[in-house]
Amino acid sequence: MVTILDTIGDKRPRHPEKEHKPDQPVxxxxxxxxxxxxxxxxxxxxxxxxxxxxxxxxxxxAGCPNxxxxxxxxxxTMMIMGEICTRACAFCNVRTGKPNALDITEPxxxxxxxxxxxxxHVVITSVDRDDLDDGGANHIAxxxxxxxxxxxxxxxxxxxxxxxxxxxxxxxVVKAKPDVFNxxxxxxxxxxxxxxxxxxxxxxxxxxxxxxxxxxxxxxKSGLMVGFGETRNEILQLMDDLRVANVDFLTxxxxxxxxxxxxxxxxxxxxxxxxxxxxAAYSKGFLLVSSxxxxxxxYHADEDFAQLRVAREKQLANAQLAD
Numbered sequence: 001m002v003t004i005l006d007t008i009g010d011k012r013p014r015h016p017e018k019e020h021k022p023d024q025p026v027x028x029x030x031x032x033x034x035x036x037x038x039x040x041x042x043x044x045x046x047x048x049x050x051x052x053x054x055x056x057x058x059x060x061x062a063g064c065p066n067x068x069x070x071x072x073x074x075x076x077t078m079m080i081m082g083e084i085c086t087r088a089c090a091f092c093n094v095r096t097g098k099p100n101a102l103d104i105t106e107p108x109x110x111x112x113x114x115x116x117x118x119x120x121h122v123v124i125t126s127v128d129r130d131d132l133d134d135g136g137a138n139h140i141a142x143x144x145x146x147x148x149x150x151x152x153x154x155x156x157x158x159x160x161x162x163x164x165x166x167x168x169x170x171x172x173v174v175k176a177k178p179d180v181f182n183x184x185x186x187x188x189x190x191x192x193x194x195x196x197x198x199x200x201x202x203x204x205x206x207x208x209x210x211x212x213x214x215x216x217x218x219x220x221k222s223g224l225m226v227g228f229g230e231t232r233n234e235i236l237q238l239m240d241d242l243r244v245a246n247v248d249f250l251t252x253x254x255x256x257x258x259x260x261x262x263x264x265x266x267x268x269x270x271x272x273x274x275x276x277x278x279x280a281a282y283s284k285g286f287l288l289v290s291s292x293x294x295x296x297x298x299y300h301a302d303e304d305f306a307q308l309r310v311a312r313e314k315q316l317a318n319a320q321l322a323d
Contacts, residue, residue, distance in 0.1 A: 186223070
């Protein structure tokens with residue numbers, strides 16, 4: 001199991017903004033949520049490369065339960081622009097505070113890591129950088145360009161912040177032409193004030209829609225966590241909102257509470273309900289749906305990208321036959 005700490009190296013609280021909050025009960029995980037630690041030599045090799053190049057990964061920072069499986073396949077989601085976020089979402093284990101200045105060597109370092117790991121597909125995510133005029137858009141674009149130069153055959157997926165009140169930022173990232181543009185919606189609109197207070201639901205929907213308007217060839221993707229107390233009807237309405245925005249790929253996974261100071265898990269959703277969500281999402285027209293208790297945004301991202309391309313080709317062929 002992944003061990004998630006309340007403090008950082010010098011024992012300072014990892015989330016000072018949550019210290020005043022009352023402790024939330026941490027529910028015992030059901031059997032279908034449990035994962036084993038990896039003893040794979042490839043896991044160790046990936047870990048050593050990450051340490052050697054001094055990379056930050058969301059796998060570690062966010063305490064992802066799939067780190068053993070993914071690192072054993074040399075899959076790692078790289079987190080750029082530092083490990084300190086300007087937001088304080090109630091679900092997230094990434095540190096909150098005042099970020100450091102951007103590292104101008106980071107795009108090149110990330111590109112070198114992608115080449116060294118020999119990745120077919122890479123996911124680049126980041127903390128929110130509300131302190132920057134462009135929200136970090138140029139840094140993300142520079143990272144995409146550096147990967148293209150160092151490893152031309154690697155397909156690139158970005159998982160971006162919402163660029164709230166950052167005019168022109170989205171256009172900078174889209175112009176860099178990632179193969180997949182991912183922005184997670186995270187939860188239903190009724191829970192935004194408590195789960196994602198720094199964000200705006202309809203802004204995130206519009207962000208995803210705007211990507212398609214600028215460049216229809218880019219795959220769009222969004223992720224949803226369940227277990228906050230949302231209803232099935234709220235989830236189905238969220239699916240409809242994403243489809244209106246022409247989102248191609250939806251991921252649905254179980255929210256897991258990082259610490260007693262984070263938002264509580266109201267319910268562990270059983271696997272059969274995740275299958276039901278998948279069926280409903282496909283009926284609404286998504287090209288690809290990943291829905292399971294341990295699904296995360298970048299889980300199996302390389303295999304999923306291959307399926308996305310096949311699904312689009314099939315969709316285009318069917319449209320031609322209909323004409």
